[in-house]
Amino acid sequence: MTSILIIYTGGTIGMINDPVKGDLVPFDFRQIRQNVPELGRLDYNLEVYSFDPILDSSNMTPDIWAQIAVLIRDSYGSYDGFVILHGSDTMAFTASALSFMLENLGKPVVLTGSQLPIGEIRTDAKENLITALEIAATKKPDGQPMVPEVCVYFDYQLLRGNRSIKYNSEKFEAFRSPNYPLLAEAGVTLSFFNNYILPQPKHELIVHLDYDPNIGVLKLYPGISELAVRAVTSSTVTAIVMETFGSGNTSTADWFINCLQEAIDAGKVIVDITQCQRGSVELGMYQTSRRLKEIGIVSGYDMTFEAATTKLMYLMGQQLNKSEVVRLMATELRGELTT
Numbered sequence: 001m002t003s004i005l006i007i008y009t010g011g012t013i014g015m016i017n018d019p020v021k022g023d024l025v026p027f028d029f030r031q032i033r034q035n036v037p038e039l040g041r042l043d044y045n046l047e048v049y050s051f052d053p054i055l056d057s058s059n060m061t062p063d064i065w066a067q068i069a070v071l072i073r074d075s076y077g078s079y080d081g082f083v084i085l086h087g088s089d090t091m092a093f094t095a096s097a098l099s100f101m102l103e104n105l106g107k108p109v110v111l112t113g114s115q116l117p118i119g120e121i122r123t124d125a126k127e128n129l130i131t132a133l134e135i136a137a138t139k140k141p142d143g144q145p146m147v148p149e150v151c152v153y154f155d156y157q158l159l160r161g162n163r164s165i166k167y168n169s170e171k172f173e174a175f176r177s178p179n180y181p182l183l184a185e186a187g188v189t190l191s192f193f194n195n196y197i198l199p200q201p202k203h204e205l206i207v208h209l210d211y212d213p214n215i216g217v218l219k220l221y222p223g224i225s226e227l228a229v230r231a232v233t234s235s236t237v238t239a240i241v242m243e244t245f246g247s248g249n250t251s252t253a254d255w256f257i258n259c260l261q262e263a264i265d266a267g268k269v270i271v272d273i274t275q276c277q278r279g280s281v282e283l284g285m286y287q288t289s290r291r292l293k294e295i296g297i298v299s300g301y302d303m304t305f306e307a308a309t310t311k312l313m314y315l316m317g318q319q320l321n322k323s324e325v326v327r328l329m330a331t332e333l334r335g336e337l338t339t
């Protein structure tokens with residue numbers, strides 16, 4: 001029988017109405033079968049691991065990503081797939097981080113949640129949960145898992161985890177994958193788009209638990225002051241994600257380029273990603289990004305902010321020299337970027 005481990009971290013999905021007080025309270029997900037009797041019709045062995053205390057995902061931390069990764073590592077041999085129930089607010093960060101932490105992942109890790117609590121009549125939680133379980137359980141005719149990667153399932157769509165962003169806080173369609181096609185779509189049937197799904201890895205799972213959270217973010221806007229730029233470039237962070245204009249462009253002012261140059265000379269890695277939701281950084285395409293290339297700014301190509309920050313934390317946490325971090329940041333590791 002197919003076995004799935006449900007890892008419940010928290011979020012809106014796990015709320016029900018307290019019949020006495022009338023407010024929304026988290027329910028004990030270990031009793032999930034009582035609250036979602038439809039699960040009994042799935043012919044799977046389901047086990048639930050619940051975090052204690054459960055979290056609103058705004059309180060998610062890299063330490064908790066590591067706890068989730070350890071849970072998957074320690075039970076990897078006992079389950080066919082994993083479904084992580086998570087608040088939607090930072091789900092794309094957790095999905096991105098886990099994709100880097102779980103190298104050579106050969107089983108589905110599907111994150112889902114909901115916009116309305118599971119106890120509400122119009123809830124999207126039941127559909128999201130039940131289909132996420134089906135996706136985690138689906139095998140190819142040769143017995144291999146259909147989706148051996150970290151992904152996000154929400155509102156009938158399966159997205160690659162490290163390509164997903166939370167795009168809407170009100171609609172059931174809370175997530176999008178602006179630069180990568182869907183992995184699957186749930187309609188009358190579950191349609192998997194195999195050409196876009198990562199292949200089964202050839203090697204054993206390696207779980208990386210080390211990360212360096214000491215990274216900074218520099219989001220540019222016209223008129224940004226030298227003081228504001230220096231607050232990041234001269235700070236004690238070890239690496240910076242710089243959100244730039246269009247295809248990776250920035251001001252060409254000498255003071256601005258000097259700030260970046262000084263940070264690089266001090267050993268910092270600076271990764272350029274675009275503020276545009278779609279499209280990619282192309283260093284050197286315009287004069288406004290040529291200098292960036294010359295001084296050693298790294299192209300983040302079409303990575304999401306979530307993927308860029310978590311990948312940088314992951315790489316900076318490995319015992320790598322700076323040139324390796326620079327090389328790997330601009331290299332596709334888990335399907336997170338297109339060069």
Ligand code: ASP
Pocket residue numbers: 010011012013055056057058086087088089090113114115
């Ligand atoms: N604030 C909630 C969370 O991210 C929202 C949700 O679950 O959708 O934990």
